Amino acid sequence: xxxxxxxxxxxxxxxxxxxxxxxxxxxxxxxxxxxxxxxxxxxxxxxxxxxxxxxxxxxxxxxxxxxxxxxxxxxxxxxxxxxxxxxxxxxxxxxxxxxxxxxxxxxxxxxxxxxxxxxxxxxxxxxxxxxxxxxxxxxxxxxxxxxxxxxxxxxxxxxxxxxxxxxxxxxxxxxxxxxxxxxxxxxxxxxxxxxxxxxxxxxxxxxxxxxxxxxxxxxxxxxxxxxxxxxxxxxxxxxxxxxxxxxxxxxxxxxxxxxxxxxxxxxxxxxxxxxxxxxxxxxxxxxxxxxxxxxxxxxxxxxxxxxxxxxxxxxxxxxxxxxxxxxxxxxxxxxxxxxxxxxxxxxxxxxxxxxxxxxxxxxxxxxxxxxxxxxxxxxxxxxxxxxxxxxxxxxxxxxxxxxxxxxxxxxxxxxxxxxxxxxxxxxxxxxxxxxxxxxxxxxxxxxxxxx
DNA sequence: GCCTACGGGAGTGACTTTCC
DNA sequence: GGAAAGTCACTCCCGTAGGC
Numbered sequence: 066x067x068x069x070x071x072x073x074x075x076x077x078x079x080x081x082x083x084x085x086x087x088x089x090x091x092x093x094x095x096x097x098x099x100x101x102x103x104x105x106x107x108x109x110x111x112x113x114x115x116x117x118x119x120x121x122x123x124x125x126x127x128x129x130x131x132x133x134x135x136x137x138x139x140x141x142x143x144x145x146x147x148x149x150x151x152x153x154x155x156x157x158x159x160x161x162x163x164x165x166x167x168x169x170x171x172x173x174x175x176x177x178x179x180x181x182x183x184x185x186x187x188x189x190x191x192x193x194x195x196x197x198x199x200x201x202x203x204x205x206x207x208x209x210x211x212x213x214x215x216x217x218x219x220x221x222x223x224x225x226x227x228x229x230x231x232x233x234x235x236x237x238x239x240x241x242x243x244x245x246x247x248x249x250x251x252x253x254x255x256x257x258x259x260x261x262x263x264x265x266x267x268x269x270x271x272x273x274x275x276x277x278x279x280x281x282x283x284x285x286x287x288x289x290x291x292x293x294x295x296x297x298x299x300x301x302x303x304x305x306x307x308x309x310x311x312x313x314x315x316x317x318x319x320x321x322x323x324x325x326x327x328x329x330x331x332x333x334x335x336x337x338x339x340x341x342x343x344x345x346x347x348x349x350x351x352x353x354x355x356x357x358x359x360x361x362x363x364x365x366x367x368x369x370x371x372x373x374x375x376x377x378x379x380x381x382x383x384x385x386x387x388x389x390x391x392x393x394x395x396x397x398x399x400x401x402x403x404x405x406x407x408x409x410x411x412x413x414x415x416x417x418x419x420x421x422x423x424x425x426x427x428x429x430x431x432x433x434x435x436x437x438x439x440x441x442x443x444x445x446x447x448x449x450x451x452x453x454x455x456x457x458x459x460x461x462x463x464x465x466x467x468x469x470x471x472x473x474x475x476x477x478x479x480x481x482x483x484x485x486x487x488x489x490x491x492x493x494x495x496x497x498x499x500x501x502x503x504x505x506x507x508x509x510x511x512x513x514x515x516x
Numbered sequence: 517g518c519c520t521a522c523g524g525g526a527g528t529g530a531c532t533t534t535c536c
Numbered sequence: 537g538g539a540a541a542g543t544c545a546c547t548c549c550c551g552t553a554g555g556c
Contacts, residue, residue, distance in 0.1 A: 084524085086546095089546075
């Protein structure tokens with residue numbers, strides 16, 4: 066049996082839409098149940114919601130959209146809501162909402178996008194749903210998927226959204242379909258707010274598409290197909306198909322697509338040459354661009370939606386890569402190997418690079434860039450006392466210290482080189498340091514230049 | 517106007533992780 | 537192994553806002 070995921074204070078506050086302090090106050094007053102792991106407070110969302118319902122309190126009822134324009138309503142925060150958050154720039158192309166927000170070399174190489182959302186809530190108003198997802202909706206007289214009433218929305222970047230309601234079997238049920246183009250420009254917070262709202266309304270997700278983009282050219286679609294042919298694909302998918310794309314009108318090649326699984330199944334993977342596809346539309350794409358797009362339906366979509374509702378962006382991305390790998394893994398094995406051996410065979414190098422890169426991409430972005438001043442401060446505060454000791458100790462001494470420093474230079478890595486001042490020639494610097502004879506002590510190293 | 521509840525900021529302490 | 541940085545929980549004070 067799998068353990069139920071528990072939320073920490075921060076996560077619970079985020080899910081309930083209240084501050085961390087409110088959560089802390091609530092469990093200290095024993096208004097909500099808390100589980101302790103060492104000194105960490107953990108919460109079962111279901112238990113918390115039951116406790117809130119039993120308390121008859123609406124203190125934590127933060128249904129999305131319940132706030133009025135300037136402030137709180139209905140038991141939510143009574144404080145004025147903070148100013149609207151910065152809306153990140155929409156991604157290039159019609160590729161669904163991409164995150165992270167900042168474009169750096171790393172995030173340009175690895176991005177994660179949510180491409181399609183389908184969800185149903187048993188009891189909601191259409192107006193509330195429209196407010197939640199945004200956009201301009203117009204009535205569609207034809208209805209939609211058996212729902213008596215329907216609405217359509219076209220996004221500024223294209224794409225189609227549909228809302229259905231008024232089904233005879235469930236008049237208050239609302240069904241929503243949002244295509245990838247319509248989701249372009251959504252922030253992670255928006256996706257999370259929708260996911261939380263769906264679960265708060267006891268609803269469920271019917272489909273979620275997630276795409277992982279490799280812009281660094283780790284591997285192309287044909288090579289992935291070759292790995293499948295070679296039996297290196299460890300997966301529950303039974304069939305795969307390689308499709309050469311061709312635009313009938315222009316005759317332009319739209320790139321190769323490798324499909325895995327059945328379109329009707331609850332997991333369907335497409336790996337395709339996004340660069341070629343974009344270029345066939347006349348969009349200039351620099352460098353390689355391979356998209357790994359997974360389509361989850363029903364129970365699997367529900368699981369991904371639940372993760373989306375509780376995980377922050379930093380944790381959602383590694384989670385998604387992990388779920389990708391439960392569906393498909395590429396290992397150094399053959400089709401003839403014993404199934405047990407296949408599952409434990411070492412990962413193929415390109416697959417390792419691909420999945421690790423996709424997991425790390427976001428984390429690298431948030432790393433603060435250190436400056437030489439930071440290093441100087443750190444050295445002055447932390448190292449100086451010990452350096453002084455080494456300098457005066459008879460078993461170490463100044464010479465030992467200098468030679469150790471020179472040896473250390475030989476172990477410089479890219480991050481060390483990154484600290485060098487712009488315009489400094491690396492080879493000259495190394496030459497100068499090697500020329501710095503330990504017997505001359507510190508002063509020589511500071512004053513001399515390499516011949 | 518008072519009470520109550522909320523959230524922000526500043527600060528503290530215990531503990532863990534990271535870096536060298 | 538030492539020190540800094542980070543994490544987590546917590547307290548106190550204060551301003552804001554709704555209900556009565």
